[in-house]
Amino acid sequence: MEDFEPTLIAFVCNWCTYTAADLAGTSRLTYPQNVRLIRVMCTGMVDPQYVIKAFLEGVDGVLVSGCHPGDCHYINGNFKARRRIKLLKEILPRFGFQEERLRLTWIGASDGIQFAETIRAMVAQIKTLGPSQARLKMVI
Amino acid sequence: MAMTARIDVTGQDLLASLRQFLRAILELQDIRAILVPRHLPMNNAVMPALVTDPDCLEGVDPLAPAFPMNAAKIVSRLTGKPMGAQVAAILRPCEIRAFIELVKLKQGRTEEVVLIGIDCLGAYQNKDYLRFAGEDGAHATVRFYQSVLTGRGTRIDGVDLAPACRACEYPVASNADITIGLFGIEFDDHLIVQSQSVRGEAVLKQLNLEQTVEPTARRETIAALVAQRTAQRDEMLAQTRAGTENLAKMTTYFARCVNCYNCRVACPVCYCKECVFVTDVFNHDPYQYLRWATRKGVIKMPTDTLFYHMTRLAHMSTACVGCGQCSNACPNDIPVMEVFRSVAQATQKAFDYEAGRHIDEDPPLAVFREDEFAEVVGMSLQTGRQA
Ligand code: SF4
Numbered sequence: 001m002e003d004f005e006p007t008l009i010a011f012v013c014n015w016c017t018y019t020a021a022d023l024a025g026t027s028r029l030t031y032p033q034n035v036r037l038i039r040v041m042c043t044g045m046v047d048p049q050y051v052i053k054a055f056l057e058g059v060d061g062v063l064v065s066g067c068h069p070g071d072c073h074y075i076n077g078n079f080k081a082r083r084r085i086k087l088l089k090e091i092l093p094r095f096g097f098q099e100e101r102l103r104l105t106w107i108g109a110s111d112g113i114q115f116a117e118t119i120r121a122m123v124a125q126i127k128t129l130g131p132s133q134a135r136l137k138m139v140i
Numbered sequence: 141m142a143m144t145a146r147i148d149v150t151g152q153d154l155l156a157s158l159r160q161f162l163r164a165i166l167e168l169q170d171i172r173a174i175l176v177p178r179h180l181p182m183n184n185a186v187m188p189a190l191v192t193d194p195d196c197l198e199g200v201d202p203l204a205p206a207f208p209m210n211a212a213k214i215v216s217r218l219t220g221k222p223m224g225a226q227v228a229a230i231l232r233p234c235e236i237r238a239f240i241e242l243v244k245l246k247q248g249r250t251e252e253v254v255l256i257g258i259d260c261l262g263a264y265q266n267k268d269y270l271r272f273a274g275e276d277g278a279h280a281t282v283r284f285y286q287s288v289l290t291g292r293g294t295r296i297d298g299v300d301l302a303p304a305c306r307a308c309e310y311p312v313a314s315n316a317d318i319t320i321g322l323f324g325i326e327f328d329d330h331l332i333v334q335s336q337s338v339r340g341e342a343v344l345k346q347l348n349l350e351q352t353v354e355p356t357a358r359r360e361t362i363a364a365l366v367a368q369r370t371a372q373r374d375e376m377l378a379q380t381r382a383g384t385e386n387l388a389k390m391t392t393y394f395a396r397c398v399n400c401y402n403c404r405v406a407c408p409v410c411y412c413k414e415c416v417f418v419t420d421v422f423n424h425d426p427y428q429y430l431r432w433a434t435r436k437g438v439i440k441m442p443t444d445t446l447f448y449h450m451t452r453l454a455h456m457s458t459a460c461v462g463c464g465q466c467s468n469a470c471p472n473d474i475p476v477m478e479v480f481r482s483v484a485q486a487t488q489k490a491f492d493y494e495a496g497r498h499i500d501e502d503p504p505l506a507v508f509r510e511d512e513f514a515e516v517v518g519m520s521l522q523t524g525r526q527a
């Protein structure tokens with residue numbers, strides 16, 4: 001498992017976490033390159049189906065990250081996102097995806113450092129879990 | 141406040157008594173039609189029928205162990221927009237619970253419908269019912285209710301209730317305007333009707349039925365039935381969980397699925413007017429399939445089978461009432477309901493919600509609170525729960 005490099009998908013809100021990721025880049029903070037960012041206008045638009053699709057296509061982890069409570073540019077999209085993550089955390093582990101593979105964080109636009117740390121932590125955690133079952137098996 | 145009245149039964153002919161009761165309702169000034177299962181003149185089919193002429197009540201049969209569809213969808217169609225008249229609908233408890241979910245989703249209204257919930261004796265799967273009904277559907281119904289109500293059970297001629305019904309812990313309606321009681325009653329002498337709402341009471345009052353009291357045996361009979369069903373349910377869910385606990389097992393479970401989406405069409409609470417799976421959202425470019433196949437050497441076609449089922453679980457499991465129509469509709473006999481109920485139990489519990497329980501409870505994914513579910517935010521290695 002030494003050379004296992006997980007693939008992560010991060011759905012990041014345009015107004016905060018995406019900006020934080022950008023800031024991390026321009027500040028030359030290093031973080032693992034395992035993550036593919038998908039910029040969305042708000043975490044409230046991340047339908048559970050996209051998270052499920054990502055997992056079934058074999059990603060090892062999914063991060064959804066948006067504005068802190070009170071800061072959502074669409075007022076409450078992040079609160080709706082939190083309920084959907086709660087829902088997914090009931091469904092995905094039930095079918096063998098460990099709960100740690102799905103994360104929700106609030107990372108503000110100026111938190112480049114926190115963004116880099118979050119990705120580092122997530123990659124490290126998922127390395128210990130190993131590759132997702134969807135990578136190994138024939139999925140229908 | 142609940143009013144209890146009796147409907148006389150002669151010669152053990154429950155259907156004749158029920159028809160008489162429905163006729164009296166249909167003759168009321170303010171009720172223009174009754175939605176009720178009826179034998180069609182053709183091919184022994186039992187289907188929901190909208191009856192306005194009392195003489196067309198012949199053939200009406202709410203006791204047949206036939207459940208071709210969840211009629212909540214029909215009530216939704218009849219009440220989604222104003223009709224300008226009142227309709228009474230004779231429904232199974234799971235149809236009422238599904239209708240309540242649809243009302244919350246603004247796909248039905250209660251204003252113009254009197255919900256009449258009949259004690260549910262259960263139903264056979266479609267194929268089993270056809271075989272059981274044979275040439276004489278009406279006679280088959282008599283055999284069925286006599287067997288069930290005299291305690292000889294639901295299994296007749298080697299056929300038993302659909303798995304959903306065997307595991308159904310709601311055989312008696314709790315959100316109706318009026319209920320028709322069969323369990324725990326001297327059914328060769330009378331049935332009982334009870335009001336559960338002001339509207340129901342107003343209807344019953346106009347019928348001038350003889351009032352009575354609920355026999356004590358009724359509560360006990362129902363409690364015993366619910367206990368037995370709950371035990372069956374728990375066994376079924378435990379087995380299903382073990383049989384689908386990872387992708388390899390899910391792949392086996394749904395191996396015969398052809399992505400026909402019949403289960404979604406049959407589902408009373410799949411509320412989208414246009415399901416994402418019939419749009420182009422996941423209609424991939426031809427070359428994409430080749431890329432997937434190249435990556436793994438082989439992929440099963442059509443793709444996205446588990447994706448479809450898991451997405452539907454995410455979209456509607458909090459509203460699942462467990463009626464089993466998904467399994468009933470599957471051309472390949474996949475036990476769909478079992479998986480959906482097993483997940484629904486968890487997702488509904490997570491939001492302290494129960495589908496169909498109360499019309500004033502908001503669907504969990506339509507609302508939020510600011511201070512909740514802090515445990516799902518952040519990076520901590522919580523989780524005692526292992527996959
Ligand atoms: S998923 Fe199946 S059991 Fe659940 S409500 Fe839909 S049809 Fe009924």
Ligand code: SF4
Pocket residue numbers: 396397398399400401402403404466469470471472473474476
């Ligand atoms: S009805 Fe059966 S075959 Fe069709 S999509 Fe549902 S599970 Fe698959």
Ligand code: FES
Pocket residue numbers: 013014015016041042043044065066067071072073074075076077078
């Ligand atoms: S705008 Fe950032 S989470 Fe809604």
